[in-house]
Amino acid sequence: MPQKARQFMNIINFSGGRTSAYMTKRLIDEGLTDYIVTFQNTGKEMPETLDFINECDKRWNLNIVWLEYRYGNNFEIVDYETASRNGRPFDELIAYKKGFLPNTMMRFCTDQLKIQTSKRWLKSIGLIEWTIYNGIRYDEPRRWSKNKNYLPNYIDLEMPMVSWKTTKQDVIEWWDKQDFKLNLNEPYGNCDGCFLKGKGKLAIIAKEKPELLDWWINHEESLQNKGGAFKKEITYKQLKERSQAQQGLFDGDPSFECFCNID
Numbered sequence: 001m002p003q004k005a006r007q008f009m010n011i012i013n014f015s016g017g018r019t020s021a022y023m024t025k026r027l028i029d030e031g032l033t034d035y036i037v038t039f040q041n042t043g044k045e046m047p048e049t050l051d052f053i054n055e056c057d058k059r060w061n062l063n064i065v066w067l068e069y070r071y072g073n074n075f076e077i078v079d080y081e082t083a084s085r086n087g088r089p090f091d092e093l094i095a096y097k098k099g100f101l102p103n104t105m106m107r108f109c110t111d112q113l114k115i116q117t118s119k120r121w122l123k124s125i126g127l128i129e130w131t132i133y134n135g136i137r138y139d140e141p142r143r144w145s146k147n148k149n150y151l152p153n154y155i156d157l158e159m160p161m162v163s164w165k166t167t168k169q170d171v172i173e174w175w176d177k178q179d180f181k182l183n184l185n186e187p188y189g190n191c192d193g194c195f196l197k198g199k200g201k202l203a204i205i206a207k208e209k210p211e212l213l214d215w216w217i218n219h220e221e222s223l224q225n226k227g228g229a230f231k232k233e234i235t236y237k238q239l240k241e242r243s244q245a246q247q248g249l250f251d252g253d254p255s256f257e258c259f260c261n262i263d
Helices: 018-029 047-060 088-098 108-124 168-176 199-208 210-222 236-245
Strands: 008-013 035-041 065-070 074-078 129-133 155-158
Touching: 008 018, 008 108, 018 035, 018 047, 018 168, 035 047, 035 108, 065 088, 065 108, 074 108, 088 108, 199 210, 199 236, 210 236
Parallel strands: 008 035, 008 129, 035 065, 129 155
Antiparallel strands: 065 074
């Protein structure tokens, strides 16, 4: 929809996964008005994710606003063609703002690359209040209570799929009936080597597409003198070397929930 100068809007948070796409389409089909659809690109999304977002945008006339973090607590509006595919937003966040790496205890990448980047842009267009629609499903109860804790009083959060009692199976069945899809499956999600993925999933990536871990390895090695590691118990270089040597080395290692996912 055309963007208009106003003090309140509904913000549909499109993560690039199947669930957020389902939520977006259903909200619009069921009559949501005064909305903007946004996507915050980290530069480490899988190419298939960007392709999927672009396809949804064109087919459903979403006018998605593509945003990226920029050095200096700033943002840049990009699009499918100009969106970073080499990690630029993530690179700038690590090099210029933090000087160290995020990890499971300090997930500043989600906060800065996604949440704060969106907030800065929304304030820049004059909004003083908004409601965010997040793609949290009914079968993800552990996530229900966490998401409102960080919000200031001028932001409201809606989780429509909790109200709809939508499960992962519901989303899968809906997409089975569509004539296009997201061409990704586990363990490949938005950020290709996200440290919130369990070691088992990362080991599969390391064996099938080892080049995807090189960016993560390079950052760990460049910040080695500052104790740089995305995972406390193992470096990405070690993970890559061991996984290529032994199939199933890390089977059973848990993954953690992230703002970015393919479901």
